[in-house]
Amino acid sequence: MSDIIVAGALFVVAYFTGGHIEKKHYKSINDREAKLPHIPVIEFDRNNFPYEVENMKMISANVVIGADYFKTVLAGLVNLFGGNISVLESVLDRGRREVVIRLKEQALNADFIANLRHETSEISGDNGREALKVENYAYATAIYLKK
Amino acid sequence: MQYKHTRFDDSVNVTSSNPFADFISYILTVLLLIAGVYYFSAYLVEFSIPYIDQKMEKRIWSVMFDNYYSAKNKARSEQNIKAEKYLQELLDKIPKDKSEGSDYKVILVDDKNVNAMALPSGKIIVYSGLLEKIKSENGLVFVLGHELGHFAHRDHLRGMGRGVIAGLLLSPLADFSGVGIIIGSFDMYFSREQELQADEYGLQAMNSVYGHAGGAVEFFEYVQENDRETFITKYSSSHPVSKERIENIKSLISAKNMKELATITKKL
Numbered sequence: 001m002s003d004i005i006v007a008g009a010l011f012v013v014a015y016f017t018g019g020h021i022e023k024k025h026y027k028s029i030n031d032r033e034a035k036l037p038h039i040p041v042i043e044f045d046r047n048n049f050p051y052e053v054e055n056m057k058m059i060s061a062n063v064v065i066g067a068d069y070f071k072t073v074l075a076g077l078v079n080l081f082g083g084n085i086s087v088l089e090s091v092l093d094r095g096r097r098e099v100v101i102r103l104k105e106q107a108l109n110a111d112f113i114a115n116l117r118h119e120t121s122e123i124s125g126d127n128g129r130e131a132l133k134v135e136n137y138a139y140a141t142a143i144y145l146k147k
Numbered sequence: 148m149q150y151k152h153t154r155f156d157d158s159v160n161v162t163s164s165n166p167f168a169d170f171i172s173y174i175l176t177v178l179l180l181i182a183g184v185y186y187f188s189a190y191l192v193e194f195s196i197p198y199i200d201q202k203m204e205k206r207i208w209s210v211m212f213d214n215y216y217s218a219k220n221k222a223r224s225e226q227n228i229k230a231e232k233y234l235q236e237l238l239d240k241i242p243k244d245k246s247e248g249s250d251y252k253v254i255l256v257d258d259k260n261v262n263a264m265a266l267p268s269g270k271i272i273v274y275s276g277l278l279e280k281i282k283s284e285n286g287l288v289f290v291l292g293h294e295l296g297h298f299a300h301r302d303h304l305r306g307m308g309r310g311v312i313a314g315l316l317l318s319p320l321a322d323f324s325g326v327g328i329i330i331g332s333f334d335m336y337f338s339r340e341q342e343l344q345a346d347e348y349g350l351q352a353m354n355s356v357y358g359h360a361g362g363a364v365e366f367f368e369y370v371q372e373n374d375r376e377t378f379i380t381k382y383s384s385s386h387p388v389s390k391e392r393i394e395n396i397k398s399l400i401s402a403k404n405m406k407e408l409a410t411i412t413k414k415l
Binding site: 015038040071073074077078080081084086087089090093097 | 161166
């Protein structure tokens, strides 16, 4: 009985705290995206590149986003039947956008960011009872042109 | 080439939905599914019980329980073995239905709990706590008779079989904590009925051994005095509360015109 009460309380609390944190994070993402200088992200082929490159630098960033207990349980329920687990989409979306912001912040004066790659991995424990945690890692090449 | 920045609306990446409404609809579906599985497995068990005779039951379960309890009882005292022998003698005194077979065995387990239970393959587990607290032989015979009642009604197979089948069918849900508790609460009412029926069987058993029904309520009186039963324990426990059972036994005694004479002290 007490198990159910604890789980239920956690669940309701997580619904509100998780929702609040996500809202705050989205606000911060939108603000920072708007403030960043407009650095184009391109695919780069060294042989057919029309500009002269002065300098290149590898940049990488990572971020870990935890889905709250509510999202994890709901995802588990949806998983039983199949279908879109839309409740986790925001977790991945936040991770990808945050990691690109962190990447660009390392190369504010670059002319291009080339060959951006994303890696996503689940780093939850495998006992299935923990809330889901997702790591987003991204790497790219910052390109500085000869002026 | 002049680069011109355009901001795209990437909100399409996140489906707008109401997660709480989703949750409610999913949890209702799961609950319906569990209820369905539960009643289906109850039906399967009821269907299969007539086909499982004692021999088969023994074959299925004895390996498991024999190993478990022989490991638990490895270092037992002289006194413990004597007490188990005494209980076995009492059990053998109780007249049994021929069709059910008479191969029942008492196993005394060192445990402070005041309880006894019927396990498949004709094993009656008695905790030493129970042996200590019940003073009269009649009271012990009632408890043993009660467990025999479970065997006669094949309750032990029902309870276990349903648990096993429901567990198998619901194993994909096992991660979702709370499923066990939900299943347990379905079982409750059924169990209460079974307990009352087994009480009646136990009463008959002690009446046929001693010719009277004195001492039948000793166990429940002990439980009533030592267990404070709250509203929650009444509905969360699978056993009906002692008061209800004492009343049930008393009304059975008067309905069947049984006598209540003095009890015999246990010989230990």
